[in-house]
Amino acid sequence: MKIAVENIKPTIGSIVRVDRSALLTDEVAQRCLELLDDRGVLVFPRIGLSDKEQLAFTDKLGARVNFTNRVPGGDSATQGVYTITLDPKINTEPEYVLGTYFWHMDGMTSPIPPPKASVLSARKVAAKGGQTEFASTFAAYQALPEEDKADIAKLRVMHTVVAAVREVATPESLDPQRRAMKHERPLVWTRKSGRKSMLIGYTADEVVGMSHAEGRALLARLLEWTAQQEFTYRHQWSEGDLVVWDNCGALHRVIPYATDSGRTMHRTSVAGVEAAT
Numbered sequence: 163m164k165i166a167v168e169n170i171k172p173t174i175g176s177i178v179r180v181d182r183s184a185l186l187t188d189e190v191a192q193r194c195l196e197l198l199d200d201r202g203v204l205v206f207p208r209i210g211l212s213d214k215e216q217l218a219f220t221d222k223l224g225a226r227v228n229f230t231n232r233v234p235g236g237d238s239a240t241q242g243v244y245t246i247t248l249d250p251k252i253n254t255e256p257e258y259v260l261g262t263y264f265w266h267m268d269g270m271t272s273p274i275p276p277p278k279a280s281v282l283s284a285r286k287v288a289a290k291g292g293q294t295e296f297a298s299t300f301a302a303y304q305a306l307p308e309e310d311k312a313d314i315a316k317l318r319v320m321h322t323v324v325a326a327v328r329e330v331a332t333p334e335s336l337d338p339q340r341r342a343m344k345h346e347r348p349l350v351w352t353r354k355s356g357r358k359s360m361l362i363g364y365t366a367d368e369v370v371g372m373s374h375a376e377g378r379a380l381l382a383r384l385l386e387w388t389a390q391q392e393f394t395y396r397h398q399w400s401e402g403d404l405v406v407w408d409n410c411g412a413l414h415r416v417i418p419y420a421t422d423s424g425r426t427m428h429r430t431s432v433a434g435v436e437a438a439t
């Protein structure tokens with residue numbers, strides 16, 4: 163198998179070098195799934211996939227899910243592909259992209275199992291900014307003191323769109339349908355394998371059964387803990403790069419970039435297969 167893997171940091175990330183022609187083989191796809199589980203973030207430098215190839219690779223990793231097809235940019239290039247841009251010609255509701263300047267996981271506010279993985283390719287990069295940062299909630303959870311693990315073991319969190327965009331938009335300015343979007347998730351996410359991570363980030367609005375202040379303080383503390391250098395990786399994009407990450411095991415955010423930068427990314431998503439516990 164023509165695949166070479168180089169780890170980025172001990173807790174997160176691998177660079178995967180593979181021939182574009184071999185990417186869609188069962189053998190490589192299976193290896194990528196194992197690596198994704200183990201490393202959280204996989205970088206395929208300048209692999210240069212077309213939308214069709216990106217969709218085909220996404221399909222090799224699991225069932226495809228398109229929960230952003232009603233957001234501006236959803237299906238705008240190719241059906242099933244979400245175009246992420248601040249270009250006002252494509253994106254008439256920039257707050258959903260501006261909200262991604264803050265740590266989050268994709269699909270948390272939709273009434274679906276949390277998406278397993280996100281697949282993102284760089285079509286045009288910004289001259290300044292636009293890097294994507296990732297933070298492993300697997301590694302961060304594992305490193306928590308046992309007392310904290312016990313305290314959060316049974317907690318549940320309400321994720322809302324209002325919370326996701328709270329730094330960039332008022333609730334009143336949102337489309338009423340999206341303003342109402344919310345979904346409850348366990349704080350600690352347990353895989354069938356027993357491995358645990360945390361479902362946190364800016365979509366996390368309230369801890370169920372806790373006062374607003376206590377819940378928000380806990381969520382902020384867990385987010386700060388997870389964003390430590392040792393659990394994070396910042397990807398500097400080149401055109402044609404493809405990055406796949408474990409959406410329930412890694413937070414992500416983008417470093418701000420200019421509206422007229424032309425930055426254009428194409429995202430596809432792999433559906434979650436494990437129901438919340």
Ligand SMILES: [Fe+2]
Nearest residue numbers: 262267268414
């Ligand atoms: Fe995202």
